[in-house]
Structures are given as structure tokens and as C-alpha cells.
Amino acid sequence: MTDLTQPKFFGRRKGRTIRKTKAHLLETFLPQVSLDTRVNLSKKTLFPKPISRVFLEIGFGDGAHLAAQALKNPDIGYIGVEVFKNGVAHLLSLMTNTARGDVSTIPALAPERTDNIRIFADDVRLLFSKIPDSFIDRVYLLFPDPWPKKRHAERRFVNPDNLKELARILCHGGILRIATDHPVYKAWVLRQMHNCPDFVWTAKTSSDWRNPPADWVETKYQRKAVAEGRRPVFFEYRRV
Numbered sequence: 368m369t370d371l372t373q374p375k376f377f378g379r380r381k382g383r384t385i386r387k388t389k390a391h392l393l394e395t396f397l398p399q400v401s402l403d404t405r406v407n408l409s410k411k412t413l414f415p416k417p418i419s420r421v422f423l424e425i426g427f428g429d430g431a432h433l434a435a436q437a438l439k440n441p442d443i444g445y446i447g448v449e450v451f452k453n454g455v456a457h458l459l460s461l462m463t464n465t466a467r468g469d470v471s472t473i474p475a476l477a478p479e480r481t482d483n484i485r486i487f488a489d490d491v492r493l494l495f496s497k498i499p500d501s502f503i504d505r506v507y508l509l510f511p512d513p514w515p516k517k518r519h520a521e522r523r524f525v526n527p528d529n530l531k532e533l534a535r536i537l538c539h540g541g542i543l544r545i546a547t548d549h550p551v552y553k554a555w556v557l558r559q560m561h562n563c564p565d566f567v568w569t570a571k572t573s574s575d576w577r578n579p580p581a582d583w584v585e586t587k588y589q590r591k592a593v594a595e596g597r598r599p600v601f602f603e604y605r606r607v
């Protein structure tokens with residue numbers, strides 16, 4: 368039966384059969400690093416060590432960007448959110464150094480990396496109400512599903528309701544990074560953000576949005592887009 372209290376999610380929740388090692392991680396390791404939404408979120412208790420700021424990545428895909436950022440910035444706490452189970456399993460394999468294949472973007476895998484990552488393995492809209500006002504310092508929304516057809520426009524993540532929540536949870540001066548490779552979504556984001564008084568676009572020249580920021584880590588989806596000849600853009604907005 369449809370649960371009418373849940374927001375409708377249109378993407379994929381699961382893909383190919385998850386291999387034994389990853390299935391084991393989902394069962395045993397995910398509970399250890401999952402965000403506990405039953406308690407009030409506090410910067411003091413969210414991570415097992417002191418952190419200076421909290422960054423949120425929405426739709427982390429295979430988790431390569433999140434894991435690499437978390438490794439580079441051990442004093443920052445990262446909340447990673449992803450609905451797609453296979454993606455969550457892949458992040459867990461990166462966190463435990465059990466990933467197979469190409470993990471070359473991630474240097475020196477270390478067990479300590481788990482210290483500053485907490486995962487919410489569901490729709491971020493279910494998490495919003497648990498996050499206090501101004502709790503987050505930066506939000507990454509990297510290559511959100513573009514839903515390019517006009518009749519699917521209401522499925523696009525960048526919309527007034529979600530922007531209202533992002534504005535609430537971001538601290539003043541906090542950053543919202545949005546990357547996309549889809550022409551329809553590029554224009555859509557610019558329009559939605561232009562209409563949202565809570566954010567200002569930080570770009571001063573076109574190279575600011577044509578090129579990735581200095582601390583950028585390439586994502587799987589970005590690699591795919593570039594390989595297929597599409598040119599990503601990198602929008603950065605500041606919470607006013």
C-alpha cells in the first residue's frame with residue numbers, strides 16, 4: 368500500500384544484485400555509521416570526534432566525492448545522503464577499504480575516514496525536519512537527476528520547497544554547490560535560484576561556473592557526462 372506520509376521518490380532505490388561483501392557491509396557496518404535521527408542532532412555528538420563544520424552531500428551516488436572530501440578534511444563532519452542502495456554500499460566499501468576496481472581518486476584509504484562521515488540512506492526530504500536551523504555549513508548537490516522532460520519538471524530536486532529547507536538548514540554565509548551537465552537543468556537551476564531571495568550567486572566571471580572550484584573532486588556521473596561530450600557547470604550560491 369502507498370504510504371501517503373512519505374514524499375514520492377521517482378528515482379531508483381536499488382540496482383544490480385549487491386555482492387556478498389557489500390551486502391554484509393550494509394547489514395553490519397551501515398548501522399554503525401548511520402545518522403541517528405531519534406536523537407537531536409548536535410555538532411558535539413554527531414561524530415565520534417570534535418568537528419569544526421558540517422557539510423551535507425545530497426545524492427552522493429557511489430560516494431567517491433564524499434569519501435575523498437572527508438579524507439582531505441578530517442576536521443569537517445560530512446553527512447552523506449543517498450537513496451540508491453548500491454551507491455550506499457559502494458561508499459561503505461570505500462570507507463572500509465574493501466572497494467574493488469578503480470579507487471584512484473581516493474588516496475591512502477584509512478580506517479579513520481569513518482570518523483567524519485555519517486550516512487542517511489534514504490530520501491533527504493525525510494531528514495530535513497531533523498536538521499536544526501543553520502546547522503549546515505555547506506551543501507553539495509552534484510549532478511542531481513535532471514528530469515529533462517517538461518512533464519517531469521516537478522520531480523527536479525531544485526524547487527522552491529527544497530530550497531526553502533536548504534536555506535533554513537544552512538548557516539548564514541553557508542554555501543550551496545550545484546553541478547549539472549544537462550542544458551535544461553542548467554537553465555532551470557539558474558531560474559529557480561534567481562527567484563529565491565535566500566541565496567546569492569557567488570560567480571564573478573564565467574570561468575567561476577565553467578570550471579570546477581579549486582577543491583573539487585570529480586564524481587562518477589561527471590566523468591560519464593564528460594566522456595559523452597557534455598560540459599558540466601559548477602554553480603555556487605551563498606546563503607544570505
Ligand SMILES: C[S@@+](CC[C@H](N)C(=O)[O-])C[C@H]1O[C@@H](n2cnc3c(N)ncnc32)[C@H](O)[C@@H]1O
Nearest residue numbers: 426427428449450451490491509510586587588
Ligand atoms: C545523477 S545521480 C548523481 C550521483 C553523484 N552525485 C554523482 O555525481 O556521481 C543523482 C543521485 O541522487 C540521488 N537522489 C535523488 N533524489 C534524492 C533524494 N531526494 N534524497 C537522496 N538522494 C537522492 C539518486 O539516488 C542518485 O544516486
